[in-house]
Amino acid sequence: MDLETLRFATFGQLDQAVTDWSTMVSNLAVLQVDARDDLKAKADKADWSGDNANVTKGFVDKTVREFDDAHQQAKSLWNILKDTRNELKACQGQLNEALERGAAKNLRVATTSGGGFTVTAGIAYTDPPLGPTVPASSEAERDVNALRGELQRILDKATEIDHTGSVALRALADQAALGFAGAEYKDRDSAAHAIKEADELAAIAKKDPEDLTVREFDKLNAGLKKMSGDELFSARFAEKLKAQGTLDFWAGLNTPGGPHELREARGDQYDDLQKNLSLTLATASHSDSSGMTQWKHEMVELGSQPISKNSGTVGFQVMSNLMRWGNYDNSFLNDYGNELIKTEKERTDNGRHGTWNTPAPMDPTLNRTGSDSGMDPMTGFMKALSSSPDAATEFFNDTFLTKDEDHEFKEGTDSDKKMGRRELSNFDYLFEERDWPKDYTDKGEDSISGRNAMALALEAATTGHLAGEIPAADLPAHNANQARLMESLTASISDDPERLTGHGYMSDSIGQIASEYLPDIHRATTEASENNTSVPKLFPISGHIANLEHTDVTRLLVSLGQNPEGYAAVEVGQKSYMASLMDYHLNPNLPDDQKYPHSTEETIKEISRRSGEVGGTLAIGRQEAVLGEANEADSDFEHAVNQKKGIASGVIGTGIGIGTSFIASPAVGAATGGVAGTVTGAVLEQLFKDSEPENLKEAGKTVGELWEDSTEKNTELARIAADGAGRTHKNPEIEQFAEWTRAGTRDGFNDASTAGQKMANDLETDIPT
Numbered sequence: 001m002d003l004e005t006l007r008f009a010t011f012g013q014l015d016q017a018v019t020d021w022s023t024m025v026s027n028l029a030v031l032q033v034d035a036r037d038d039l040k041a042k043a044d045k046a047d048w049s050g051d052n053a054n055v056t057k058g059f060v061d062k063t064v065r066e067f068d069d070a071h072q073q074a075k076s077l078w079n080i081l082k083d084t085r086n087e088l089k090a091c092q093g094q095l096n097e098a099l100e101r102g103a104a105k106n107l108r109v110a111t112t113s114g115g116g117f118t119v120t121a122g123i124a125y126t127d128p129p130l131g132p133t134v135p136a137s138s139e140a141e142r143d144v145n146a147l148r149g150e151l152q153r154i155l156d157k158a159t160e161i162d163h164t165g166s167v168a169l170r171a172l173a174d175q176a177a178l179g180f181a182g183a184e185y186k187d188r189d190s191a192a193h194a195i196k197e198a199d200e201l202a203a204i205a206k207k208d209p210e211d212l213t214v215r216e217f218d219k220l221n222a223g224l225k226k227m228s229g230d231e232l233f234s235a236r237f238a239e240k241l242k243a244q245g246t247l248d249f250w251a252g253l254n255t256p257g258g259p260h261e262l263r264e265a266r267g268d269q270y271d272d273l274q275k276n277l278s279l280t281l282a283t284a285s286h287s288d289s290s291g292m293t294q295w296k297h298e299m300v301e302l303g304s305q306p307i308s309k310n311s312g313t314v315g316f317q318v319m320s321n322l323m324r325w326g327n328y329d330n331s332f333l334n335d336y337g338n339e340l341i342k343t344e345k346e347r348t349d350n351g352r353h354g355t356w357n358t359p360a361p362m363d364p365t366l367n368r369t370g371s372d373s374g375m376d377p378m379t380g381f382m383k384a385l386s387s388s389p390d391a392a393t394e395f396f397n398d399t400f401l402t403k404d405e406d407h408e409f410k411e412g413t414d415s416d417k418k419m420g421r422r423e424l425s426n427f428d429y430l431f432e433e434r435d436w437p438k439d440y441t442d443k444g445e446d447s448i449s450g451r452n453a454m455a456l457a458l459e460a461a462t463t464g465h466l467a468g469e470i471p472a473a474d475l476p477a478h479n480a481n482q483a484r485l486m487e488s489l490t491a492s493i494s495d496d497p498e499r500l501t502g503h504g505y506m507s508d509s510i511g512q513i514a515s516e517y518l519p520d521i522h523r524a525t526t527e528a529s530e531n532n533t534s535v536p537k538l539f540p541i542s543g544h545i546a547n548l549e550h551t552d553v554t555r556l557l558v559s560l561g562q563n564p565e566g567y568a569a570v571e572v573g574q575k576s577y578m579a580s581l582m583d584y585h586l587n588p589n590l591p592d593d594q595k596y597p598h599s600t601e602e603t604i605k606e607i608s609r610r611s612g613e614v615g616g617t618l619a620i621g622r623q624e625a626v627l628g629e630a631n632e633a634d635s636d637f638e639h640a641v642n643q644k645k646g647i648a649s650g651v652i653g654t655g656i657g658i659g660t661s662f663i664a665s666p667a668v669g670a671a672t673g674g675v676a677g678t679v680t681g682a683v684l685e686q687l688f689k690d691s692e693p694e695n696l697k698e699a700g701k702t703v704g705e706l707w708e709d710s711t712e713k714n715t716e717l718a719r720i721a722a723d724g725a726g727r728t729h730k731n732p733e734i735e736q737f738a739e740w741t742r743a744g745t746r747d748g749f750n751d752a753s754t755a756g757q758k759m760a761n762d763l764e765t766d767i768p769t
Helices: 003-007 012-045 051-104 138-174 188-205 214-227 231-241 243-254 260-284 290-302 315-320 330-348 377-386 389-397 426-433 449-463 480-495 504-515 518-526 534-538 550-561 564-585 600-627 634-642 679-690 703-728 734-762
Strands: 107-111 117-121 399-401
Touching: 003 051, 003 107, 003 138, 012 051, 051 107, 051 138, 051 188, 107 138, 117 138, 138 188, 188 214, 188 231, 188 243, 214 231, 214 260, 231 243, 231 260, 231 290, 243 260, 243 290, 243 315, 290 315, 290 330, 315 330, 315 377, 330 377, 330 389, 330 399, 377 389, 377 449, 389 426, 389 449, 389 480, 399 426, 426 449, 426 480, 449 480, 449 504, 480 504, 480 550, 504 518, 504 550, 504 564, 518 534, 518 550, 518 564, 518 600, 534 600, 550 564, 550 600, 550 734, 564 600, 564 634, 564 679, 564 703, 600 634, 600 703, 600 734, 634 679, 679 703, 703 734
Parallel strands: none
Antiparallel strands: 107 117
C-alpha cells in the first residue's frame, strides 16, 4: 500500500459493507434461532415413521445445521471485514499524525512515481514548498530517518492488514462450494495467524526429512496439534504441501534409511505426529477451495502409484495411515474407496489371492501406533470410515464384483460345479472372502487391527453414528441402506458363525449394532406374518426395517454371547429396551393408533417373552464360552456388563423406534427404591448391581445351574420393569404383573432353548431344555 492511497483513503464503501454484514449476521441469528427452536423442536417431537423418519427428519436436521453454519460464517466474515476496516483506519490516523509531527520539524514528505516517497529536511512543510532547500543538520538527518522509518512501518503494517484480510476473506468464502463452511474467527488477526502458521509449517514438512531438525519437528508437531481443527489453517497447509508432498513427507520420515538422528531423538513422538497430521488433513478434506479440490483429486490418482522410483510402496499405503483419526469428507472417502477397491481387485486378480503382504525389513513403518505395520491400506481406510457413517454405509453396500466379471466366487451348493458366479458387495468381500494379510504389532504379536477396524466401520455404517459413540437423541432412524447392511451382516454370521467367533474382538462393535436393532430382532423372534399388524405396534420401528430371519437372529445372538463385550452390549441394550417398552405400552396417554391391540396381560407377557428369548439365547452363548473349549471366566461377562454403567441410556435412541416423548418416564414408589430416576434406570441399576464383583457367586456351575440363574435374573428384571411402569402410570392390575412377567420370561427361555437346538452341532456344551 502506498502513502497517498492510505493518506487519502475514504472508507465509505467499506463502512457500508461492514454495516450490511452486521445486518446479515443479525438476520441469520434470528433464522438460526427459529430453525433450532421452532423447526427442529417440532421435528424432534413429531412421530416420524417410514421415509419421514430418515429422509424428511434428516433433511430438517441438515437444514438447521446449515443455518448454524451460515450464521457462523457470516459472523466470521463480518468480524474479519470489520477488524480489517478498523485497523486500516487506525493506520491512516497514525500516518497523518506522523506527517503532522514531521511538518512541525520542517520535514517534507513527497511521493514518487511507483508509489514510493521521500523525506527531506530544512524547509517548512508547505505545498508547494517555499524557499530554497537548506542542508540538513545531523539532528535534522536523524529526524528524517526516524520519520522515514515510521512511515514505512505504518505502510508495511497497512499492506499486511490489507493483504491478509483479503486472503482470509477469500479463503473463508472458498471453503464451501455449496452451503456454508461454519468456520469461526473473531477477528482478522486470528484468520491471518492461521494462514501464516500454515505456510510456515508446510515449508517445514516440504523439507527433505534428512534435513529436518529436532526443533523443526517439535514446531511442526505442536503446530499441527494446536491448529488441526482450524479450517483455514488445515486447507492452506495441505494446499501448500500438495498431495505428492504429503506422501513424500510421511514415507520419507519412516523409511528405514531415513533421518536416523531425528528418529533417535523423537521416534517416540512419531505416533503423535501421525495423529496430528491425520486430524489436520481430515479437516482440510472438507474444504472446496480450488487448491484442496486439486489435492483430493491428485491423492486419489496417486493412490495406486509407487511413491517414488523403484519403491514397492504405493500411495494408498501411505495415505491410509494418515486417515486413522478425524472425520474425512464423505465425497473424498467415496472417491478414495472406489479407487482403493479397484486397485485391490487388480492386485488380487479379483479376489483370487491376497495382497499387501507381510512387511519386509526395509519397508517403511507407516503406522506408528504399534498396533500394526500399516502396510495394508484397508486398515487405515476402515478407521476413516468408522468416523464417517454415511460414507461407510455407501462403501459397504457398493458392488465389489458383478456376476459378469471374471472371478471364482460361486453361489449355491451344486455338487456338479455348475454353480453360477455370485455378485459380491464390498461387505461380502471384506467380511467373508478377503485374505487379510498377516501382520504384527510392534511387540511381535499377531495384529488384529485389520478386521477390528472393519468391525468399527461396520458399526458406523449400520447405526449412522461414529463407532464407539453413544447414539444421540436426535440420531435419524435407520435408512434402507443401513437396514440392508444389517440384514447382510446377520445372515453372514448365521451362515458361518466362525466369521465372528473366530475373531471375537469384533464382538463389541457387532454387539453394539445388534443392540440398536433390537426392535427388528424382536420382530424376527415372533415369526409374525406380514399381515399381522399387532406385532409392529408391539415393537415399533421408526425407519426402515431390517428383515431378519429367526434362525439368523438366534445364531447371531449365540455368537455374540460367547464374548464378554458382545454379550454385555446386547444384554444391557436388551434390558434397557425391555424397560422402555413396558413404560411405553403401559402409558395411558399413548395414542390409540399406536397401542398394542391386546390386554395388559398379553402385552406384558409378550414383552417379557421376547426379552426372555433374547436373554436366554445370549445365555446359551455365554455358557458355551465358559464351559466349552474357550474356557472364559464367567466373571468376565459380569465385569463387562458392569462396565456399561453410565452409557446404557444411550442404547435407547430414536433409531430403535420408540418416540422420545414416551420413554424414560419418571419412576415413583417402591419400584425405584428412591435411587433410580426412571423405569429403565431402575432395571439397569439392578442389572449392574447383580454384575458387581462382590455379588458374584463362585464359578463352577453346571449347564443347568447357569441356565436357571439366567432365567431367575431375567425374570426379576422383567418384574422390576413392569412394576415400575405400572406404578408410574397407576395401572390397576399391578398386583398380577409379577406372575405375568414370570410366565412370559419362562416361555421366552423355552423359546431360546428350542431355537438354540438348531445350533447344537456348532456348540461344545449342551443346550438346556
